Amino acid sequence: MKAVILFHSTNHAIWAEDELKSNNIVCKMISVPRHLSSDCGYCVQIDTEDKEKATDILNTNKIEFEKIETL
Amino acid sequence: MLKDRTHGGVIYFDNAATSFPKPQCVTDAVIRYMTQIGANPGRSGHKMAIEAGQIVYKTRKSIATLFGLRNPMHVIFTSNATEALNLAIKGVLEKGDHAVTSSMEHNSTIRPLHEMEKDGTISLSIIQADKTGILDPQKIRRAITTKTKAIIINHASNVIGCIQPIREIGKICRESGIIFIVDCAQSAGVVPIDIDRDNIDILAFAGHKGLYGPTGTGGMVISDGFDFKRIKPLKYGGTGSFSDxxxxxxxxxxxxxxxTLNVAGLNGLLAGSKYIQKREGGIERILEHKTELQNYFIQKAETFVKDFYCYSSSQLPSTSVIAFKINSYSVSETTQILSDRYGIMSRQGLHCSPLAHKTIGTFPEGTLRFGFSIFNKKEEIDLAVQALKSVSEGKRT
Known part of the structure; x- marks a missing residue:
């Protein structure tokens, strides 16, 4: 199962990807699925089991994100 | 004619205007973006757009590391240090505020401040530096009023290379609750800067001088603890976020x-920023090297060049920006001869800093200026001294 983390800004999405990878979370930048947002940018895809750990990393680094959705 | 020239047959000493040559990795990075990446960062979700976005992010992170900043999002890219200073100054100062600046400022600081004073938005105090260009922090302290909102200071002079005691001035700002804005156009990549330890709230940097990136790059850096909402934007428009x-x-x-950002330029800036940060001895060694070159030039020129007069000090650490003249020649004539006859690139005049030239007593004619880079060698200085000696003796070799 996969989940995606949505951000208000692509700048934050790329920052998040860097921090998550530094903390050994497997992640990938993908286009934002249309059913989740009308934004035309990208988001970060992770494994659902990493949701909690990823949230902690984002909060620790004060990286603002919109929401995490399971696909 | 002089032999053994470098960099395509010229000796380039105009590095205070923009550095040349750039490291090969900088040129390669610009070409790589132009030929292989090309897309707009943050405006779409395809692979090329993501890679362009990653370039911008990595550049932000590298600049943040350079200045000891924790949050890379506090690095704002602009087209140069001038735009960053305008953003900081116009973004922070409001009707009725008082600002303090110095007599060593570049026009990129003094012009926006003067305009705001002229149209009645702010009141302004300009603190006089001494003849060596150095400011007394206590004079700045004494200029503070209850209405003082910001102090804006040039870190390293683009005229004589002197370095201001910004940490001490910043401490005064901290104690008084005043915003400290520092113009690091000449010092970024040359003088070690730590935004926290140096008590800076906002700094402006040029990407194309001591960081060896392409022209058209620069930025504003906001300290981690500063409330960035105190700065009004200068530009409004598309960001790729909240498009609804x-x-x-x-x-x-x-x-x-x-x-859209200058991604080609930023990829070059990323390469330049990494290049200087990875150099043996780091920024500290760059400053030592430049101070050595400056002292070497001054000592040689004072020994061999007739009527040589130097305004930069060989007693202080310096960014190796040297103001001088040969008293028997106009500065424009000397610059022209150096370029045409000897292939030596220098800059003459007021260097966009009329107040600094008034401070050192060289207004309105100005001076010649040499600015050395990490790539300049003592052999090039020897050739320049030989050329200046010939000029000073009236020889047309």
Whole structure:
């Protein structure tokens, strides 16, 4: 199962990807699925089991994100 | 004619205007973006757009590391240090505020401040530096009033290379609750800067001088603890975020970065920034090297060049920006001869800093200026001294 983390800004999405990878979370930048947002940018895809750990990393680094959705 | 010239047959000493040559990795990075990446960062979700976005992010991170900043989003890219200073000055100062600056400022600081004073928005105090260009922090302290909102100081002079005691001035700002804005156009990549330890709230940097990036790059860096909402944006427009709204986003960096960035330039800046940070001895060694070159030039020129007069000090650490003249020649004539007859690139005149030239007593004619880079060698200085000696003796070799 996969989940995606949505951000208000692509700048934050790329920052998040860097921090998550530094903390050994497997992640990938993908286009934002249309059913989740009308934004035309990208988001970060992770494994659902990493949701909690990823949230902690984002909060620790004060990286603002919109929401995490399971696909 | 002089032999053994470098860099395509010329000796380039105009590095205070923009550095040349750039490291090969900088040129390669610009070409790589132009030929292989090409896309607009943050405006779409395809692979090339993501890679362009990663370039911008990595550049932000590298600049953040350079200045000891924790949050890379606090690095705002602009087209040069001038735009960053305008953003900081116009963004912070409001009707009725008082600002303090110095007699060593570049026009990129003094012109926006003067305009705001002239149209009645702010009142302004300009603190006089001594003849060596150095400011007394206590004079700045004494200029503070209850209405003082910001102090704006040039870190390293683009005229004589002197370095201001910014940490001490910043401490005064901290104690008084005043915003400290520092113009690091000449010092970024040359003088070690730590935004926290140096008590800086906002700094402006040029990407194309001591960081060896392409022209058209620069930025504003906001300290981690500073409330960035105290700065109004200079530009409004598309950011790729909140596209459904007509309000400007209020988070960093989008609040200040409307419009497509110069990604080709930023990829070059990333390469330049990494290049100098990885150099043996780091920025500390770069400053030592430049001070050595400056002292070497001054000592040789004072020994061999007739009527040589130097305004830069060989007693202080310096960014190796040297103001001088040969008293028997006009500065424009000397610069022209150096370029035409000897292939030596220098700059003459007021260097966009009329107040600094008034401070050192060289207004309105100005001076010649040499600015050395990490690539300049003592052999090149020897050739320049030989050329200046010939000029001073009236020889047309």
């Amino acid at each position: 709204k007509i309000e400007q986003p209020d988070f960093l960096p989008d609040r200040f970065e409307s419009g």
